[in-house]
Amino acid sequence: MMRPCHQFVLRVFCLLLASWSVAGQEPANAAKIALRAARMIDGKSDTPTNKPVILIDGEKISAVGAGLAIPAGAKVIDLGNVTLLPGLIDVHTHVLFEIDGTNVSLQDVSMLKVVATQSTAERALLGAKLGREDLEAGITTVRDVGNSGVNGDVALRDAINNGWLPGPRIVAATRALAAPGGQFGHLIPEAQKIIEQEYVIVNGPESARQAVRQALYDGANCIKVIVNGSPANVTLEEMKAIVDEAHIAGVKVAAHAIGDKATRIAAEAGVDSIEHAYVITDDTLKMMAQKHIFLVPTDGTEQEYLNMTFGHRQPTPEERAEQEQWIKPYVAGNRDRLQRARRFGVPIAAGSDMYLTMPDEDRGQASLDMFDAYSAEGMTPLEIIHAATSNGAELLGWQGKIGTLEAGKYADIIAVPGDPLQDATTLKHARFVMKGGVVIKNETGNETKNKK
Ligand SMILES: [Zn+2]
Known part of the structure; x- marks a missing residue:
């Protein structure tokens, strides 16, 4: 067991390190990302958005909607025929x-x-x-x-x-x-x-x-x-x-x-x-x-x-x-x-x-696999999506940070094949995962392009 004084010193050091790296790593023109896909369920609305664009600036979402203009210089990730959801x-x-x-x-x-x-x-x-x-x-x-x-x-x-x-x-x-x-x-x-x-x-x-x-x-x-x-x-x-x-x-x-x-x-x-x-x-x-x-x-x-x-x-x-x-x-x-x-x-x-x-x-x-159980027990796909996104965020007291796809929230985003409103078990097959604006995986086979 780490002695409390060591732990304290370590945590103060980590805090300093974290603030230094955040301040030190933010270039003047932080790369902006534009995510595109066929559909989006934002965790807030009961209906999906077709052809959504999510603009990401650093670790947060800056804008979400259909047909948004993509700023010049943004990195465009077009994920194709998938549904975007909150992480x-x-x-x-x-x-x-x-x-x-x-x-x-x-x-x-x-x-x-x-x-x-x-x-x-x-x-x-x-x-x-x-x-x-x-x-x-x-x-x-x-x-x-x-x-x-x-x-x-x-x-x-x-x-x-x-x-x-x-x-x-x-x-x-x-x-x-x-x-x-x-x-x-x-x-x-x-x-x-x-x-x-x-x-x-x-x-x-x-x-x-x-x-x-x-x-x-x-x-x-x-x-x-x-x-x-x-x-x-x-x-x-x-x-x-x-x-x-x-x-x-x-x-x-x-x-x-x-x-x-x-x-x-x-x-x-x-x-x-x-x-x-x-x-x-x-x-x-x-x-x-x-x-x-x-x-x-x-x-x-x-x-x-x-x-x-x-x-x-x-x-x-x-x-x-x-x-x-x-x-x-x-x-x-x-x-x-x-x-x-x-x-x-x-x-x-x-x-x-x-x-x-x-x-x-x-x-x-x-x-x-919990989604298999919730489906078998009669929860609707939308209820399951909310249970695993916005409701979870609210329970953690983090509803201002995560749980929905909205401007100001962390860019924690997944993409799944098919339509999760028809079948919630598609949530088990994320093909794309982003956390805090960083791509963790992209198995959609779609390439990133830079917007001229
Ligand atoms: Zn337990």
């Missing part, structure tokens, strides 16, 4: 954490093994790889909600912001707050240290406030709470103290909550989002709608859960039937709660909760 936002992921996704029965043990054997430095380097995979898939912003060692997510976020390596914008939670035991259940007392590498333990409202202050000191720009942990739960009084302390600092609170009791505690305390909520009552959903608390449905499809259980192996009919006994009702239950949430007007933001190695997919691809 995708995954509000629930674990960029510094990966365990074997091909044997669901071993996952509890795998988690312990990672925590006990991987240093924060190793996890940050893993995060560099997984973050790049997210970015290349079109996920230009993530909220990393824990399991990132001791503040590894802050280090990765700052490294990306400093231009040391490519990756998405990161909102970092540092260690999640939890009741004694975190999410590990009962371990021998000697294992306490392992739990504390992964969670900051909360014991009473005053300790809950201190845990938030610690997270802020550690560099968090959001707070994650495990409301129902294992074995113990965070209480309503503790939760209220956490929300109060975080909101005083202008930081949002994400609550992992499943079941009637935990979701109600989170909603009553006024958190900003409830994660998972696989089991939740109508009353709590209505309270979420009324308080504008986001639901982050970290759902998968039946096929995904089968893949997580068997990996590449073809199960026997008996094995498959045995797994389907729990998978089918689980998926049906998730669908039911998502339908109820939509009916009551609960705002929804897209979150993959990806931390598994999935067969034949990198992290970015595996994360975007």
